[in-house]
Amino acid sequence: MTNESTDSIGAPRDTAESWESINWTKAEEEVKRMQMRIAKATREGRHGRAKSLQWLLTHSFSAKALAVRKVVENRGQRTPGIDGKIWKSDEQKLNAIGTLSHRGYRPQALRRIYILKRNGKRRPLSIPTMRDRAMQALHALSLKPIAETSADRNSYGFREGRGCADAIGQCFIALAKSNSPAWILEADIKSCFDTINHEWLFRHVPMDRKILKQWLKCGYFENGRWFPTSEGTPQGGIISPLLANLTLDGLERVITEAAPKRGAKVNLIRYADDFIVTGSSKELLEERIRPAIQKFLAERGLTLSEDKTRISHIDVGFDFLGQNIRKYQGKLLIKPSAASVNAFRLKVGEVIRANLGVAPEKMIGELNPILRGWANYHRHIVAKRCFASLDFDIAKALFSWARKKHPNKSGRWVKQKYFTNPKGEWNFCAPVTTSLGETRVIELYRLVKTVILRHVKVRAEAHPYHPDHQEYFERRKCFAWKVYSARQNDPTNEPESMQDDRPQS
Numbered sequence: 244m245t246n247e248s249t250d251s252i253g254a255p256r257d258t259a260e261s262w263e264s265i266n267w268t269k270a271e272e273e274v275k276r277m278q279m280r281i282a283k284a285t286r287e288g289r290h291g292r293a294k295s296l297q298w299l300l301t302h303s304f305s306a307k308a309l310a311v312r313k314v315v316e317n318r319g320q321r322t323p324g325i326d327g328k329i330w331k332s333d334e335q336k337l338n339a340i341g342t343l344s345h346r347g348y349r350p351q352a353l354r355r356i357y358i359l360k361r362n363g364k365r366r367p368l369s370i371p372t373m374r375d376r377a378m379q380a381l382h383a384l385s386l387k388p389i390a391e392t393s394a395d396r397n398s399y400g401f402r403e404g405r406g407c408a409d410a411i412g413q414c415f416i417a418l419a420k421s422n423s424p425a426w427i428l429e430a431d432i433k434s435c436f437d438t439i440n441h442e443w444l445f446r447h448v449p450m451d452r453k454i455l456k457q458w459l460k461c462g463y464f465e466n467g468r469w470f471p472t473s474e475g476t477p478q479g480g481i482i483s484p485l486l487a488n489l490t491l492d493g494l495e496r497v498i499t500e501a502a503p504k505r506g507a508k509v510n511l512i513r514y515a516d517d518f519i520v521t522g523s524s525k526e527l528l529e530e531r532i533r534p535a536i537q538k539f540l541a542e543r544g545l546t547l548s549e550d551k552t553r554i555s556h557i558d559v560g561f562d563f564l565g566q567n568i569r570k571y572q573g574k575l576l577i578k579p580s581a582a583s584v585n586a587f588r589l590k591v592g593e594v595i596r597a598n599l600g601v602a603p604e605k606m607i608g609e610l611n612p613i614l615r616g617w618a619n620y621h622r623h624i625v626a627k628r629c630f631a632s633l634d635f636d637i638a639k640a641l642f643s644w645a646r647k648k649h650p651n652k653s654g655r656w657v658k659q660k661y662f663t664n665p666k667g668e669w670n671f672c673a674p675v676t677t678s679l680g681e682t683r684v685i686e687l688y689r690l691v692k693t694v695i696l697r698h699v700k701v702r703a704e705a706h707p708y709h710p711d712h713q714e715y716f717e718r719r720k721c722f723a724w725k726v727y728s729a730r731q732n733d734p735t736n737e738p739e740s741m742q743d744d745r746p747q748s
Contacts (some may be wrong), residue, residue: 432540
Protein backbone atom coordinates (compact mmCIF):
# COMPACT_ATOMS: atom_id res chain seq x y z
CA MET A 244 0.00 0.00 0.00
CA THR A 245 1.24 3.52 -0.77
CA ASN A 246 1.74 6.21 1.80
CA GLU A 247 -0.26 9.26 0.76
CA SER A 248 -0.07 11.53 3.79
CA THR A 249 -2.27 14.59 4.03
CA ASP A 250 -3.23 17.26 6.54
CA SER A 251 -6.94 16.80 5.82
CA ILE A 252 -8.54 14.41 8.25
CA GLY A 253 -11.40 13.85 5.85
CA ALA A 254 -9.20 12.64 2.99
CA PRO A 255 -10.50 9.15 2.09
CA ARG A 256 -7.25 7.97 0.49
CA ASP A 257 -5.02 8.55 3.55
CA THR A 258 -3.15 5.24 4.03
CA ALA A 259 -0.17 3.61 5.75
CA GLU A 260 2.40 1.08 4.57
CA SER A 261 2.18 -1.03 7.73
CA TRP A 262 0.52 -1.14 11.16
CA GLU A 263 3.80 -0.17 12.86
CA SER A 264 4.26 2.85 10.58
CA ILE A 265 1.03 4.55 11.66
CA ASN A 266 1.76 7.79 13.51
CA TRP A 267 -0.59 7.30 16.45
CA THR A 268 0.23 10.64 18.06
CA LYS A 269 -0.72 12.48 14.88
CA ALA A 270 -3.86 10.36 14.46
CA GLU A 271 -4.99 11.13 18.02
CA GLU A 272 -4.32 14.84 17.56
CA GLU A 273 -6.28 14.97 14.30
CA VAL A 274 -9.26 13.11 15.76
CA LYS A 275 -9.23 15.23 18.93
CA ARG A 276 -9.13 18.42 16.85
CA MET A 277 -12.17 17.30 14.85
CA GLN A 278 -14.00 16.24 18.02
CA MET A 279 -13.45 19.69 19.49
CA ARG A 280 -14.94 21.25 16.34
CA ILE A 281 -17.98 18.96 16.64
CA ALA A 282 -18.43 19.94 20.29
CA LYS A 283 -18.14 23.66 19.43
CA ALA A 284 -20.76 23.38 16.68
CA THR A 285 -23.08 21.54 19.08
CA ARG A 286 -22.67 24.19 21.80
CA GLU A 287 -23.50 26.91 19.26
CA GLY A 288 -26.61 25.05 18.09
CA ARG A 289 -25.19 24.49 14.59
CA HIS A 290 -26.39 20.91 14.34
CA GLY A 291 -26.06 20.75 10.55
CA ARG A 292 -22.42 21.75 10.87
CA ALA A 293 -21.89 19.14 13.58
CA LYS A 294 -23.44 16.48 11.34
CA SER A 295 -21.10 17.38 8.48
CA LEU A 296 -18.08 17.22 10.78
CA GLN A 297 -19.24 13.83 12.06
CA TRP A 298 -19.33 12.55 8.47
CA LEU A 299 -15.77 13.78 7.87
CA LEU A 300 -14.54 12.14 11.08
CA THR A 301 -16.12 8.74 10.42
CA HIS A 302 -14.67 8.68 6.90
CA SER A 303 -11.11 9.60 7.95
CA PHE A 304 -8.17 7.21 8.03
CA SER A 305 -7.05 8.43 11.48
CA ALA A 306 -10.41 7.71 13.12
CA LYS A 307 -10.67 4.30 11.45
CA ALA A 308 -7.17 3.38 12.63
CA LEU A 309 -7.95 4.42 16.21
CA ALA A 310 -11.22 2.46 16.10
CA VAL A 311 -9.39 -0.70 15.04
CA ARG A 312 -6.74 -0.15 17.72
CA LYS A 313 -9.42 0.17 20.39
CA VAL A 314 -10.98 -3.14 19.36
CA VAL A 315 -7.70 -5.07 19.25
CA GLU A 316 -6.46 -3.69 22.59
CA ASN A 317 -9.53 -4.00 24.81
CA ARG A 318 -10.40 -6.98 27.03
CA GLY A 319 -12.57 -8.61 24.36
CA GLN A 320 -9.82 -8.77 21.76
CA ARG A 321 -9.82 -12.58 21.83
CA THR A 322 -13.60 -12.98 21.84
CA PRO A 323 -14.95 -13.47 18.32
CA GLY A 324 -18.47 -12.83 17.02
CA ILE A 325 -20.55 -15.31 15.05
CA ASP A 326 -18.00 -15.32 12.20
CA GLY A 327 -15.30 -16.68 14.55
CA LYS A 328 -12.74 -14.11 13.38
CA ILE A 329 -10.30 -12.10 15.51
CA TRP A 330 -7.57 -9.72 14.39
CA LYS A 331 -4.20 -10.99 15.63
CA SER A 332 -1.49 -10.08 13.16
CA ASP A 333 -0.45 -6.57 12.19
CA GLU A 334 -1.45 -7.32 8.62
CA GLN A 335 -4.97 -8.23 9.71
CA LYS A 336 -5.23 -5.04 11.75
CA LEU A 337 -4.06 -2.88 8.85
CA ASN A 338 -6.45 -4.58 6.43
CA ALA A 339 -9.27 -4.11 8.95
CA ILE A 340 -8.94 -0.32 8.59
CA GLY A 341 -9.90 -0.63 4.93
CA THR A 342 -13.01 -2.67 5.76
CA LEU A 343 -14.58 0.18 7.75
CA SER A 344 -16.47 1.48 4.74
CA HIS A 345 -20.00 2.84 5.02
CA ARG A 346 -20.94 1.92 1.47
CA GLY A 347 -22.71 -1.44 1.48
CA TYR A 348 -22.13 -1.92 5.22
CA ARG A 349 -24.49 -4.33 6.93
CA PRO A 350 -23.76 -5.65 10.44
CA GLN A 351 -23.95 -9.32 11.24
CA ALA A 352 -26.09 -10.84 13.98
CA LEU A 353 -24.74 -10.94 17.54
CA ARG A 354 -23.42 -13.97 19.40
CA ARG A 355 -25.28 -14.43 22.70
CA ILE A 356 -23.37 -15.62 25.78
CA TYR A 357 -24.17 -15.38 29.49
CA ILE A 358 -22.13 -14.38 32.55
CA LEU A 359 -23.04 -15.17 36.14
CA LYS A 360 -24.15 -12.27 38.36
CA ARG A 361 -23.57 -11.98 42.10
CA ASN A 362 -27.18 -12.90 42.87
CA GLY A 363 -26.86 -16.16 40.93
CA LYS A 364 -28.79 -14.94 37.89
CA ARG A 365 -27.29 -14.83 34.41
CA ARG A 366 -26.61 -11.60 32.52
CA PRO A 367 -26.86 -11.84 28.72
CA LEU A 368 -24.00 -10.47 26.64
CA SER A 369 -24.38 -9.98 22.89
CA ILE A 370 -21.02 -10.07 21.11
CA PRO A 371 -20.68 -8.30 17.72
CA THR A 372 -18.08 -9.32 15.17
CA MET A 373 -14.72 -7.56 15.20
CA ARG A 374 -15.68 -5.45 12.18
CA ASP A 375 -18.98 -4.39 13.75
CA ARG A 376 -17.19 -3.51 16.99
CA ALA A 377 -14.74 -1.36 15.05
CA MET A 378 -17.59 0.41 13.24
CA GLN A 379 -19.22 1.10 16.60
CA ALA A 380 -15.95 2.46 17.97
CA LEU A 381 -15.61 4.64 14.87
CA HIS A 382 -19.06 6.21 15.26
CA ALA A 383 -18.55 6.54 19.01
CA LEU A 384 -15.61 8.87 18.28
CA SER A 385 -17.97 11.24 16.45
CA LEU A 386 -20.78 10.86 18.99
CA LYS A 387 -18.80 11.45 22.19
CA PRO A 388 -18.35 15.24 21.73
CA ILE A 389 -22.12 15.65 21.36
CA ALA A 390 -22.84 13.36 24.31
CA GLU A 391 -20.38 15.28 26.51
CA THR A 392 -21.98 18.59 25.55
CA SER A 393 -25.48 17.42 26.48
CA ALA A 394 -24.45 15.31 29.51
CA ASP A 395 -25.77 15.91 33.03
CA ARG A 396 -23.31 17.73 35.28
CA ASN A 397 -23.23 14.90 37.80
CA SER A 398 -23.10 11.95 35.42
CA TYR A 399 -19.83 10.04 35.80
CA GLY A 400 -20.16 6.67 34.09
CA PHE A 401 -18.44 5.90 30.77
CA ARG A 402 -17.29 9.47 30.27
CA GLU A 403 -13.80 10.70 29.49
CA GLY A 404 -11.89 11.93 32.54
CA ARG A 405 -14.56 10.68 34.96
CA GLY A 406 -15.04 7.51 36.98
CA CYS A 407 -16.47 5.84 40.06
CA ALA A 408 -14.20 7.79 42.39
CA ASP A 409 -15.70 11.06 41.10
CA ALA A 410 -19.24 9.81 41.74
CA ILE A 411 -18.31 8.80 45.29
CA GLY A 412 -16.55 12.14 45.74
CA GLN A 413 -19.75 13.94 44.77
CA CYS A 414 -21.63 11.83 47.34
CA PHE A 415 -19.22 13.09 50.00
CA ILE A 416 -19.70 16.70 48.88
CA ALA A 417 -23.50 16.39 48.88
CA LEU A 418 -23.88 14.50 52.17
CA ALA A 419 -20.94 15.27 54.48
CA LYS A 420 -22.05 18.59 56.02
CA SER A 421 -24.22 18.90 59.11
CA ASN A 422 -26.98 20.61 57.08
CA SER A 423 -26.74 18.19 54.13
CA PRO A 424 -29.85 16.27 53.03
CA ALA A 425 -30.61 13.25 55.18
CA TRP A 426 -32.74 11.19 52.80
CA ILE A 427 -31.56 9.27 49.74
CA LEU A 428 -33.53 7.64 46.95
CA GLU A 429 -31.58 4.60 45.75
CA ALA A 430 -32.83 4.03 42.21
CA ASP A 431 -32.45 0.88 40.18
CA ILE A 432 -33.57 0.74 36.55
CA LYS A 433 -35.01 -2.62 35.62
CA SER A 434 -32.92 -4.21 32.82
CA CYS A 435 -31.83 -0.81 31.54
CA PHE A 436 -29.72 -1.89 28.56
CA ASP A 437 -32.24 -4.54 27.50
CA THR A 438 -35.38 -2.37 27.43
CA ILE A 439 -34.44 1.04 25.95
CA ASN A 440 -37.03 2.02 23.35
CA HIS A 441 -35.61 1.82 19.83
CA GLU A 442 -37.90 4.49 18.40
CA TRP A 443 -36.74 6.97 21.04
CA LEU A 444 -33.11 6.26 20.10
CA PHE A 445 -33.82 6.71 16.37
CA ARG A 446 -35.40 10.12 17.04
CA HIS A 447 -32.83 11.49 19.49
CA VAL A 448 -29.39 9.98 18.87
CA PRO A 449 -27.48 12.32 16.48
CA MET A 450 -25.79 9.80 14.18
CA ASP A 451 -26.42 7.90 10.94
CA ARG A 452 -29.88 6.47 11.63
CA LYS A 453 -29.57 3.74 9.02
CA ILE A 454 -26.47 2.30 10.70
CA LEU A 455 -27.94 2.74 14.18
CA LYS A 456 -31.10 0.89 13.14
CA GLN A 457 -29.07 -1.96 11.67
CA TRP A 458 -27.10 -2.33 14.90
CA LEU A 459 -30.20 -2.40 17.07
CA LYS A 460 -32.29 -4.65 14.82
CA CYS A 461 -29.65 -7.20 13.72
CA GLY A 462 -30.79 -9.86 16.22
CA TYR A 463 -28.66 -12.52 17.90
CA PHE A 464 -27.82 -16.20 17.59
CA GLU A 465 -28.20 -18.57 20.53
CA ASN A 466 -27.87 -22.36 20.28
CA GLY A 467 -27.93 -22.15 16.51
CA ARG A 468 -31.19 -20.15 16.37
CA TRP A 469 -31.66 -16.52 15.34
CA PHE A 470 -33.75 -14.26 17.60
CA PRO A 471 -34.90 -10.73 16.75
CA THR A 472 -34.09 -7.68 18.92
CA SER A 473 -37.08 -5.37 19.24
CA GLU A 474 -35.80 -3.25 22.15
CA GLY A 475 -32.67 -2.42 24.11
CA THR A 476 -29.01 -1.98 23.23
CA PRO A 477 -26.75 -5.06 23.27
CA GLN A 478 -24.58 -5.40 26.35
CA GLY A 479 -21.22 -6.24 24.86
CA GLY A 480 -21.30 -3.60 22.14
CA ILE A 481 -18.75 -0.77 22.35
CA ILE A 482 -21.34 1.92 21.68
CA SER A 483 -23.98 0.62 24.13
CA PRO A 484 -22.79 2.58 27.23
CA LEU A 485 -22.74 5.76 25.14
CA LEU A 486 -26.32 5.14 23.94
CA ALA A 487 -27.42 4.49 27.52
CA ASN A 488 -25.87 7.78 28.66
CA LEU A 489 -27.62 9.67 25.86
CA THR A 490 -30.88 8.03 26.92
CA LEU A 491 -30.57 9.08 30.55
CA ASP A 492 -29.11 12.56 30.03
CA GLY A 493 -31.66 15.19 31.02
CA LEU A 494 -32.71 13.35 34.18
CA GLU A 495 -30.92 15.90 36.37
CA ARG A 496 -32.92 18.77 34.85
CA VAL A 497 -36.21 16.88 35.27
CA ILE A 498 -35.48 16.18 38.95
CA THR A 499 -34.51 19.80 39.61
CA GLU A 500 -37.72 21.07 38.00
CA ALA A 501 -39.83 18.64 40.05
CA ALA A 502 -38.39 19.83 43.37
CA PRO A 503 -39.46 22.97 45.26
CA LYS A 504 -37.24 25.97 44.68
CA ARG A 505 -36.26 26.30 48.33
CA GLY A 506 -35.13 23.80 50.93
CA ALA A 507 -35.39 20.70 48.75
CA LYS A 508 -31.65 19.85 48.83
CA VAL A 509 -32.07 17.70 45.73
CA ASN A 510 -28.94 16.30 44.09
CA LEU A 511 -28.61 13.65 41.40
CA ILE A 512 -25.45 11.51 41.28
CA ARG A 513 -25.39 9.02 38.41
CA TYR A 514 -22.95 6.42 37.15
CA ALA A 515 -24.34 4.91 33.92
CA ASP A 516 -27.72 3.39 34.94
CA ASP A 517 -26.98 3.47 38.70
CA PHE A 518 -28.00 6.67 40.45
CA ILE A 519 -29.10 8.18 43.73
CA VAL A 520 -31.13 11.30 44.50
CA THR A 521 -30.81 13.21 47.77
CA GLY A 522 -33.65 15.15 49.36
CA SER A 523 -34.62 17.03 52.50
CA SER A 524 -37.47 14.66 53.34
CA LYS A 525 -38.79 11.20 52.59
CA GLU A 526 -42.12 12.66 51.43
CA LEU A 527 -40.41 14.89 48.85
CA LEU A 528 -38.57 11.94 47.32
CA GLU A 529 -41.62 9.68 47.38
CA GLU A 530 -44.33 12.09 46.21
CA ARG A 531 -42.54 14.42 43.80
CA ILE A 532 -39.12 13.11 42.75
CA ARG A 533 -39.95 9.46 42.18
CA PRO A 534 -43.01 10.14 39.94
CA ALA A 535 -40.92 12.60 37.88
CA ILE A 536 -38.23 9.94 37.40
CA GLN A 537 -40.81 7.32 36.43
CA LYS A 538 -42.34 9.62 33.82
CA PHE A 539 -38.91 10.46 32.38
CA LEU A 540 -37.98 6.78 32.12
CA ALA A 541 -41.34 5.70 30.69
CA GLU A 542 -40.81 7.92 27.64
CA ARG A 543 -37.65 5.91 26.95
CA GLY A 544 -39.18 2.48 27.57
CA LEU A 545 -37.60 2.14 31.02
CA THR A 546 -39.01 1.45 34.49
CA LEU A 547 -37.75 1.51 38.05
CA SER A 548 -37.35 -1.82 39.82
CA GLU A 549 -39.91 -1.89 42.63
CA ASP A 550 -37.87 -4.39 44.65
CA LYS A 551 -34.52 -2.60 44.48
CA THR A 552 -35.60 1.05 44.52
CA ARG A 553 -35.78 2.31 48.10
CA ILE A 554 -35.53 5.44 50.22
CA SER A 555 -32.96 5.39 53.05
CA HIS A 556 -31.86 7.71 55.84
CA ILE A 557 -28.21 8.70 55.91
CA ASP A 558 -27.85 7.40 59.49
CA VAL A 559 -28.83 3.94 58.23
CA GLY A 560 -26.65 4.29 55.16
CA PHE A 561 -26.79 2.90 51.65
CA ASP A 562 -24.59 1.09 49.15
CA PHE A 563 -23.51 2.78 45.93
CA LEU A 564 -20.92 1.50 43.43
CA GLY A 565 -19.61 -1.14 45.82
CA GLN A 566 -19.17 1.26 48.75
CA ASN A 567 -21.24 1.98 51.82
CA ILE A 568 -22.07 5.61 52.61
CA ARG A 569 -23.34 6.37 56.12
CA LYS A 570 -23.17 8.93 58.89
CA TYR A 571 -21.88 7.80 62.29
CA GLN A 572 -22.86 10.27 65.03
CA GLY A 573 -23.03 13.03 62.43
CA LYS A 574 -19.77 12.18 60.63
CA LEU A 575 -19.96 10.77 57.10
CA LEU A 576 -17.77 7.75 56.47
CA ILE A 577 -17.49 5.86 53.19
CA LYS A 578 -16.30 2.25 53.43
CA PRO A 579 -16.23 -0.83 51.19
CA SER A 580 -19.71 -2.34 51.21
CA ALA A 581 -20.34 -5.71 52.82
CA ALA A 582 -21.46 -7.13 49.47
CA SER A 583 -18.23 -5.98 47.80
CA VAL A 584 -16.09 -7.41 50.61
CA ASN A 585 -17.91 -10.76 50.52
CA ALA A 586 -17.63 -10.99 46.72
CA PHE A 587 -13.90 -10.23 47.00
CA ARG A 588 -13.44 -12.93 49.65
CA LEU A 589 -15.25 -15.46 47.47
CA LYS A 590 -13.15 -14.58 44.42
CA VAL A 591 -9.87 -14.91 46.32
CA GLY A 592 -11.05 -18.17 47.88
CA GLU A 593 -11.94 -19.57 44.47
CA VAL A 594 -8.45 -18.75 43.14
CA ILE A 595 -6.78 -20.43 46.14
CA ARG A 596 -8.95 -23.56 45.87
CA ALA A 597 -8.35 -23.77 42.12
CA ASN A 598 -4.55 -23.73 42.62
CA LEU A 599 -4.05 -26.30 45.37
CA GLY A 600 -1.19 -28.07 43.64
CA VAL A 601 0.64 -25.16 42.04
CA ALA A 602 3.94 -23.55 42.98
CA PRO A 603 3.71 -20.57 45.38
CA GLU A 604 5.08 -18.12 42.79
CA LYS A 605 2.22 -19.01 40.45
CA MET A 606 -0.28 -18.50 43.28
CA ILE A 607 1.20 -15.06 43.91
CA GLY A 608 1.00 -14.27 40.19
CA GLU A 609 -2.70 -15.21 40.18
CA LEU A 610 -3.62 -13.28 43.34
CA ASN A 611 -1.62 -10.05 43.08
CA PRO A 612 -3.56 -8.48 40.15
CA ILE A 613 -6.84 -9.23 41.96
CA LEU A 614 -5.61 -7.78 45.26
CA ARG A 615 -4.12 -4.64 43.67
CA GLY A 616 -7.19 -4.00 41.54
CA TRP A 617 -9.62 -4.25 44.47
CA ALA A 618 -7.41 -2.20 46.77
CA ASN A 619 -6.86 0.54 44.19
CA TYR A 620 -10.60 0.85 43.64
CA HIS A 621 -11.19 1.42 47.37
CA ARG A 622 -8.02 3.42 48.13
CA HIS A 623 -9.86 6.77 48.26
CA ILE A 624 -12.15 5.91 51.18
CA VAL A 625 -12.06 4.68 54.79
CA ALA A 626 -10.70 1.22 54.05
CA LYS A 627 -7.62 0.69 56.27
CA ARG A 628 -9.31 -1.56 58.81
CA CYS A 629 -11.07 -3.47 56.08
CA PHE A 630 -7.75 -3.99 54.27
CA ALA A 631 -6.09 -5.28 57.45
CA SER A 632 -8.95 -7.69 58.16
CA LEU A 633 -8.87 -9.06 54.62
CA ASP A 634 -5.08 -9.44 54.74
CA PHE A 635 -5.48 -11.61 57.83
CA ASP A 636 -8.19 -13.75 56.18
CA ILE A 637 -6.11 -14.23 53.02
CA ALA A 638 -3.00 -15.17 55.02
CA LYS A 639 -5.08 -17.67 56.99
CA ALA A 640 -6.43 -19.24 53.78
CA LEU A 641 -2.93 -19.45 52.28
CA PHE A 642 -1.57 -21.01 55.47
CA SER A 643 -4.27 -23.67 55.18
CA TRP A 644 -3.31 -24.12 51.49
CA ALA A 645 0.34 -24.66 52.48
CA ARG A 646 -0.55 -27.15 55.21
CA LYS A 647 -2.55 -29.21 52.69
CA LYS A 648 0.39 -29.05 50.31
CA HIS A 649 2.70 -30.41 53.05
CA PRO A 650 0.52 -32.51 55.40
CA ASN A 651 3.53 -34.07 57.14
CA LYS A 652 5.24 -30.79 57.99
CA SER A 653 4.74 -28.69 61.11
CA GLY A 654 3.18 -25.26 61.18
CA ARG A 655 6.54 -23.74 62.09
CA TRP A 656 8.15 -25.29 59.02
CA VAL A 657 5.34 -23.97 56.79
CA LYS A 658 5.72 -20.52 58.27
CA GLN A 659 9.47 -20.50 57.72
CA LYS A 660 9.20 -21.75 54.11
CA TYR A 661 6.25 -19.71 52.81
CA PHE A 662 5.58 -16.82 55.19
CA THR A 663 8.95 -15.36 56.14
CA ASN A 664 10.43 -12.84 53.70
CA PRO A 665 14.15 -11.88 53.57
CA LYS A 666 13.49 -9.04 56.03
CA GLY A 667 12.10 -11.50 58.57
CA GLU A 668 8.56 -10.11 58.16
CA TRP A 669 5.43 -12.25 58.02
CA ASN A 670 4.11 -12.39 54.46
CA PHE A 671 3.42 -15.06 51.84
CA CYS A 672 6.44 -15.15 49.51
CA ALA A 673 8.38 -17.36 47.13
CA PRO A 674 11.88 -17.35 45.55
CA VAL A 675 12.07 -17.10 41.76
CA THR A 676 14.96 -17.24 39.31
CA THR A 677 15.20 -14.41 36.80
CA SER A 678 16.25 -14.74 33.15
CA LEU A 679 19.74 -13.61 34.21
CA GLY A 680 20.04 -16.51 36.63
CA GLU A 681 19.59 -14.36 39.72
CA THR A 682 17.34 -15.39 42.59
CA ARG A 683 14.89 -12.94 44.08
CA VAL A 684 11.86 -13.21 46.35
CA ILE A 685 8.39 -12.15 45.22
CA GLU A 686 5.72 -11.41 47.81
CA LEU A 687 1.96 -11.38 47.98
CA TYR A 688 0.59 -7.86 47.73
CA ARG A 689 -0.67 -6.72 51.12
CA LEU A 690 -3.84 -4.64 50.97
CA VAL A 691 -2.88 -2.70 54.07
CA LYS A 692 0.11 -1.19 52.26
CA THR A 693 -2.19 0.58 49.82
CA VAL A 694 -1.99 4.35 50.12
CA ILE A 695 -5.23 5.90 51.38
CA LEU A 696 -5.62 9.22 49.60
CA ARG A 697 -8.72 11.38 49.17
CA HIS A 698 -9.70 11.64 45.51
CA VAL A 699 -9.99 15.13 44.02
CA LYS A 700 -13.31 15.13 42.17
CA VAL A 701 -13.47 16.37 38.61
CA ARG A 702 -15.17 19.73 38.07
CA ALA A 703 -18.78 19.25 37.04
CA GLU A 704 -18.53 21.78 34.19
CA ALA A 705 -15.23 20.41 32.80
CA HIS A 706 -15.56 19.36 29.15
CA PRO A 707 -12.88 17.10 27.59
CA TYR A 708 -13.57 18.58 24.13
CA HIS A 709 -13.52 22.27 25.11
CA PRO A 710 -10.25 24.16 24.41
CA ASP A 711 -10.46 26.00 27.74
CA HIS A 712 -10.45 22.72 29.68
CA GLN A 713 -7.64 20.82 27.92
CA GLU A 714 -4.95 21.96 30.34
CA TYR A 715 -7.19 21.06 33.30
CA PHE A 716 -7.56 17.43 32.21
CA GLU A 717 -3.84 17.12 31.47
CA ARG A 718 -3.01 18.52 34.91
CA ARG A 719 -5.41 16.04 36.53
CA LYS A 720 -3.59 13.13 34.88
CA CYS A 721 -0.18 14.39 35.98
CA PHE A 722 -1.36 15.31 39.48
CA ALA A 723 -2.93 11.91 40.15
CA TRP A 724 0.19 10.06 39.05
CA LYS A 725 2.70 12.27 40.87
CA VAL A 726 0.80 12.29 44.16
CA TYR A 727 0.20 8.54 44.11
CA SER A 728 3.85 7.79 43.27
CA ALA A 729 5.17 10.17 45.94
CA ARG A 730 3.04 8.63 48.67
CA GLN A 731 3.24 4.98 47.62
CA ASN A 732 6.08 4.31 50.05
CA ASP A 733 4.34 6.03 52.98
CA PRO A 734 1.15 4.04 53.64
CA THR A 735 0.75 5.51 57.13
CA ASN A 736 0.33 9.04 55.76
CA GLU A 737 -3.45 9.07 55.82
CA PRO A 738 -5.57 12.25 56.02
CA GLU A 739 -7.33 12.73 59.34
CA SER A 740 -10.69 13.07 57.60
CA MET A 741 -10.24 9.56 56.19
CA GLN A 742 -9.21 7.83 59.43
CA ASP A 743 -11.52 5.02 60.45
CA ASP A 744 -12.18 6.35 63.95
CA ARG A 745 -15.89 5.51 64.19
CA PRO A 746 -17.62 2.31 65.27
CA GLN A 747 -18.04 -0.37 62.64
CA SER A 748 -21.55 -0.90 61.31
